[in-house]
Amino acid sequence: MNREIKMKLRQAYPRDGEGIREIVNTYASQGLMLPRSLSSIYENIRDFRVIAGGDRIMGCAALQVYWEDIAEIRSLAVIEEIQGEGWGRALVDDCLREARALKLPRVFTLTFTPPFFKKFGFSEIEKEKLPHKIWKDCIHCPHFPDCKEVALIRDL
Ligand SMILES: CC(C)(COP(=O)(O)OP(=O)(O)OC[C@H]1O[C@@H](n2cnc3c(N)ncnc32)[C@H](O)[C@@H]1OP(=O)(O)O)[C@@H](O)C(=O)NCCC(=O)NCCS
Structure with a gap:
């Protein structure tokens, strides 16, 4: 890693979409997270913040609002x-800052x-206690209903 490059956390811009997809889908192919399509990234680009080093996207996370009282940290x-x-x-701190x-x-x-x-104060919760999420997104997921993801929640 060339340490001459200064890295910073900033809001994502539409031009970051390809970089976000590359990171997320590289880990998704290793079974570490769920994949995202380019269209879903662009449609939700305002949810994202990124770690940018020059022109390169090195990290990302999204805060997606689900209901009046709950949002999800995604694609970290x-x-x-x-x-x-x-x-x-x-990235997590910035998502929590925005949620507050x-x-x-x-x-x-x-x-x-x-x-x-x-580590950030989240605790496990049964997925069934997240009804909006389950019905809005999960039923469209290829892993439904045998998803191995664990649901965690944190009060702010
Ligand atoms: C998980 C991930 C985002 C962590 O990023 P990172 O920049 O290495 O994390 P940080 O350096 O900020 O670590 C913060 C703390 O979390 C701990 N930590 C990091 N990865 C961890 C892991 N996989 N499990 C448990 N703790 C972890 C660190 O030790 C550190 O603890 P400390 O403050 O007590 O020293 C990164 O490893 C990653 O992208 N993994 C692949 C994708 C993935 O698994 N995403 C998870 C969400 S779906």
């Missing part, structure tokens, strides 16, 4: 070269990596 990923340097934490600014009392996530989110 940091490229291997910069893992362990606090960028994952910075939106006066949302709760944030949830569906993940194959529960220990990471538990």
Whole structure:
């Protein structure tokens, strides 16, 4: 990793879509997260924040509002070269900051990596307690109903 490149966390722009897709779908092909289509990324680009190093997208996370009182952290990923340097934490913190600014009392996530989110005060919840999410998105997912993701929630 060329440390001459200055990295920063910023809001995502539509031009970041390809970079976001590459990170998410690389991990998705390893079974670490769910894939995202380019159209779903562009349609929801305002939900995303990214870690940008020059022109390269090195990390991303989205906060998607689901209902009046709940949002989801989705598509959280940091490229291997910069893992362990606090960028994952910075992405989660930024999602929580935005959720508070939106006066949302709760944030949830569906993940194959529960220990990471538990570090940030999330605790496990039965997926059935997230009805809007289940009916709005999950039924369209190829993994439904045998999904191995764990649901976690955090009060703000
Ligand atoms: C999970 C992921 C986002 C973490 O990013 P990162 O930049 O390496 O995380 P950070 O450096 O900010 O680590 C923050 C803390 O979480 C811990 N942590 C990192 N990855 C972890 C994991 N997989 N399980 C448990 N704890 C983890 C770190 O040790 C650190 O703890 P500390 O503050 O006590 O030292 C990154 O490893 C990744 O993109 N993995 C592949 C995709 C994925 O699994 N996404 C998960 C959501 S679906």
